[in-house]
Amino acid sequence: MHYVYEETNSLDDRCYTTFGLTPEILMEHAGLALAHAVKKKLTCKKSALFVCGMGNNGADGIVAARLLHGAYNVSLYLPFKIKSELAKLQLERAKKVGVIVVDELIDADIYVDALFGAGLNRPLDDLTCKLLETLNAKQGYKIACDIPSGILSDLTLSSVIFQANETVTMGALKLALLNDNVKDAIGDIKVANLGISRNQYETPSSLFLLHKSDLRLPFRIKKNANKGTFGHVAIVQGSKEGAARLAGMGAFHFGAGLVTLIGEKPKKLPIYLMNSETLPKNANVIVAGMGLEMPFDEVALKTLLLSNTLPLVIDASLSQHPLLCEIIASQKPLVLTPHPKEFSSILELTCKEKVSVEAIQANRFAYAKRFSLAFPHVVLVLKGANTIIAHNGELFINTYGTPALAKGGSGDVMSGMIGALIAQGYTPKDAAISGSLAHALVSRKFTCNNFALTPIDICKGLKWL
Template sequence: MQRLYRNCYAMDRKCYEEYGLTEDLLMEHAAEGMARQIRERFDAGARVLIAAGPGNNGADGITLARLLQGRYDVRLSLPLGAKSAMAKLQLERARKVGVPLAEAVEAAECIVDALFGAGLSRPLSEEITALVERLNDLEGFKLACDIPTGLDERGVPSPVAFRADLTVTMGALKEALYLDAAKEYVGRIECVDLGVERLLYEEESTTYLLEESDFLPPLRRDRPSAHKGSFGHAAVFCGEKEGAGILAGSAAARFGAGLTTLVIHEKLSAPPAFLMLSTTVPPRATALAIGMGLGEYFEEELLEKEVVDSSLPVVLDADAFAKPELLQIVHQENREVVITPHPAEFARLWKYLMKEELSVEEIQENRFELARRFSARFPRIVLLLKGANPIIAHLGELYVNPLGTVALAKGGSGDVLSGLIVALLAQGYEALDAAIQGSLALALAARSYEGADYSMLPTDLIERLGSLSSEE
């Protein structure tokens, strides 16, 4: 798990004021971090095109040009000149070692974007927009300095952005790199030190990036005397679209729940033999999941009695966000509650709870801010806001899962996720841990699928769960 930050300005100042480092020294480390990535990938003599902006992000690129000159065929493009004091100083140094200036961008084996970095607060000009589009069209390995040009301080393209294969970010990881919209542009992300170890550079944060090593498989069955009741009983409501409930129940059973019951309204067509059926929540159930394909099958009175008035840990998903009676649960502070809306469902939830209209676009552009606002209002609830990089919020802290793949963009993936979370709740996990581990398991199962992205089914995810380990 790594820390995430909105920006690094305060930590840069700490380097100057407390450690006696200079802006020049930090810039050398930033450029060396990029140079190291290029040396690892390209043989001597390869052509490297560096498009550098007029400010300090451009100065990083100019410094990189100097470090590569002599080993590589370097071309430095300065479409807006060098305007900051550091950019001018680095350009003077680059000229002295013979770095050639390019009048126009041209094909190269490695293309470096050092135009504008973190903190972009206005849309790109027409000139720079055209340049970014030209760089995107060029063949070659694309490297972005700090953050791809065109991504604003939230991570939103403004209006376009450089499409990097690798982003080398400086000092610490920024939230903007992990907004859903940014995932198309950042490629692989590497963070480089700026003259001190990250432990000395970084400050406290309430936002964290989840990693593969954070995944811990469900409870080990290492007690010889254990029985099915030792691992909880998950009750999954199976409604109008019965396939959703069956997927969630199957995922719960696969992910370690000792018993799994589908709570049904009427007879199912073909339930799996390992799932039990009941018209009410079993008396020994230890966790509930409701909303997946729920529809209008269940009467309000039954939902009130079996779900709202229950004290069992619960997962709310999908159709649950269209039922005001179920949304009363978010006010139950002494209950373990996980809610798993996708952006459109979150808009519906937000309108009901916050009395404010939000579009899906507004949600996607402000995912971090809105997750924080929700957690401030409902701190005990665990929010898992679905997306390309799901955000989990609890007690004001955010956890971002960047490990998912496009293979998950298929109906049923969210039902599997609900099953994973309820399985862990049933086994006694706290809501936050259940959401984090369920989210990681879903992502790792998708990553381990060996077929084409378009071909993966929710049942493939469930099957892969059986072979996940903390070493995946």
């Protein structure tokens, strides 16, 4: 996993004060990384237009244009009066080496957005939005310098954002690139080295971007094993039976030795899933909430969930029911797997905070972090295009999910998978991280198209991870 930062100005400052690296050195490296990304897409016949703003983001673009000029067909477009002293200096240098400055948004094969980066502190005005709209409408490959213009430093968005195929971000990963609402605007992210290795540039952070290598699959190391070695997942069945069945299939395919659905005998049940009216004695985790339609027998459910010490995975309707407060208060090991609407109910139930889904989605990180600090024993899996796993103030961000997962039942499977890992001895936090990663990575294995994946395909796909 890699560290992620709410802002990197303090890391830049540390480069000046601790390592004696001047802003100019950092900028020369930023420009070089940007030039490198542009060069990869440029042949001698192709052209690149650098659209540069008035601050140091623009200055990075000007440096990159200077570095490429002479060998490639590049030009600069500067729609605003330059403000930053460094940008003025870079422009003087670029002009001295002969970089062409054009006075309109000309056509090119590659467009570089160096209008605004980390310094965008208020929404863009109409004229600038129009400029971005024109830029977005142009054919050609689009590269954003540091952050696509339009994403503000407080993570709010302007009405238009530059739509990048690729973002070259400077020094370290920024949180602003990882919110759900910018997933369509950032393209592939590359982190530029600023003249010092990433390890040296970075300081510890409580925010992490998950990597494929963070996935810990439940491989069976012990040869002298039986089904009991791999745990028994109990899944509470609701009136919509299919949901618990999908969770059960997810759990079984992800290595649980035994899976029992608790409730009345369902009409249909895969032959490997068991059914019981009561909690099996050897169950070691309970998964509940999916398919549970209101009203349900609260007393029976409370007894089932709270009259033992088993860890819980709670999903769907149960995140919206007052019983959740008692579950949290019990201090049992607990994983919550809400989508944003369910998380809105959780915040209302537990923190007495009415937060709309839109407000949550605008800054998922802040709400997830705040909740995890308020309830440090709970692991929150806030589902979405980029799923966040929050625990005791730490956030782990999983960006591997694809729209193929946007189907009823996908989340049920994931809750079952997380339950399976807990049954096999993972901590709730590790189970949430690896369950969420495996779920997302499976969706990427289906390469033929991204609309036909079913929850059952997710379960089957676990065979090939």
